[in-house]
Amino acid sequence: MPGIQGLSFVDDLAWWAEGKSERELARRLSNAADATLDWARENGVAFDKAKIEATFFQSGGRNLRESVRVGDYEVQFNQHATR
Secondary structure (H helix, E strand, O other): OOOOEEEEEEEEEEEEEOOHHHHHHHHHHHHHHHHHHHHHHHHHHOOOHHHEEEEOOOOOOOOOOOEEEOOEEEEOOOOOOOO
């Protein structure tokens, strides 16, 4: 997907993107998740939802309200890991 980068190693997968707002990033990462889940269905791959985490890197602190949608699962940005 344009503007989304990804990396996988053995059983780990990461997506990252840049954006101007929390909402924009959540939307872009949700779209990346949709594309990844489509690929997974076509290739017989399943992901462990309990291991999914979203981290938001920014300057200055903020209480994040958006979430990343991964299939039927909402992933909140980790408030403790967010910088």
